[in-house]
Amino acid sequence: MKEGPDSNTGSGARETQAFPGGIKKLEAGALLPDWVVRLDRTAFGAAWKAPADHECLWLIPEVAFARWALIPAAGEAELLRIAVDPAYRGQSLGRVLLEACQRDLAAEGLIRLFLEVRTSNAAAIRLYGACGWQRCGLRSGYYPDGEDAVLFRHGRP
Numbered sequence: 001m002k003e004g005p006d007s008n009t010g011s012g013a014r015e016t017q018a019f020p021g022g023i024k025k026l027e028a029g030a031l032l033p034d035w036v037v038r039l040d041r042t043a044f045g046a047a048w049k050a051p052a053d054h055e056c057l058w059l060i061p062e063v064a065f066a067r068w069a070l071i072p073a074a075g076e077a078e079l080l081r082i083a084v085d086p087a088y089r090g091q092s093l094g095r096v097l098l099e100a101c102q103r104d105l106a107a108e109g110l111i112r113l114f115l116e117v118r119t120s121n122a123a124a125i126r127l128y129g130a131c132g133w134q135r136c137g138l139r140s141g142y143y144p145d146g147e148d149a150v151l152f153r154h155g156r157p
C-alpha cells in the first residue's frame with residue numbers, strides 16, 4: 001500500500017472490458033469513478049488522483065478496485081492499492097480481483113509483481129499469501145507514522 005495525495009483529476013474516460021464476469025480495466029488517463037474515490041478515502045483516508053501514464057486499475061464496479069504501476073520494459077508491476085467495500089469484505093472478492101489482475105498482467109508479459117503492506121494489515125497479508133505472493137523483505141519505518149512495511153513478490157525472481 002502506498003500513501004498519496006487527495007485529488008481527482010483526469011483527462012477523458014477510457015474504460016475497457018478486461019474480463020468476463022464483470023471485472024473491468026481502467027486505463028491511464030481515465031477519470032476515476034466517484035465510487036472509487038469514495039472507497040479510496042474509506043479504505044486509506046485519502047483518495048489518489050486519476051491513473052498516471054504508467055498506471056491502471058482493475059475494478060469490480062461499485063465494490064472493489066486494484067491500482068497498479070506498470071513497468072513493461074522490465075516485465076514488472078507494483079500493486080499500489082487494493083480495496084474492497086467494507087460491506088463486501090470476507091467474500092473472496094479481493095482474491096477474485098487480485099487473481100484476475102495477476103492473470104491479465106501475465107498475459108501482458110508482466111510476470112514479476114511487487115507490493116508493500118503495513119505489518120499490521122493482517123487481512124491484506126492473508127490475501128497476498130492466498131494469491132501466491134511471497135514475503136521478500138521488510139522496510140523499517142516505511143510509512144509516515146513509522147510503521148514498517150512488509151515486501152511481497154509474486155512470480156519469477
Ligand SMILES: CC(C)(COP(=O)(O)OP(=O)(O)OC[C@H]1O[C@@H](n2cnc3c(N)ncnc32)[C@H](O)[C@@H]1OP(=O)(O)O)[C@@H](O)C(=O)NCCC(=O)NCCS
Nearest residue numbers: 001081082083084089090091092093094095123124126127
Ligand atoms: C485487504 C482486503 C482487500 C481483502 O479483501 P477481501 O475481499 O475481504 O478478502 P477475501 O475475502 O478475498 O479474503 C482473502 C484472504 O484473506 C483473508 N482475510 C480476509 N479478511 C481478513 C481479516 N479481516 N483478517 C484475516 N484474514 C482475512 C481470508 O480469510 C482469505 O484467506 P484464505 O483464503 O486463506 O481464507 C480488504 O480487507 C480491504 O479492502 N482492506 C482495506 C484496504 C487495504 O488494507 N488494502 C490492502 C493494502 S493496499
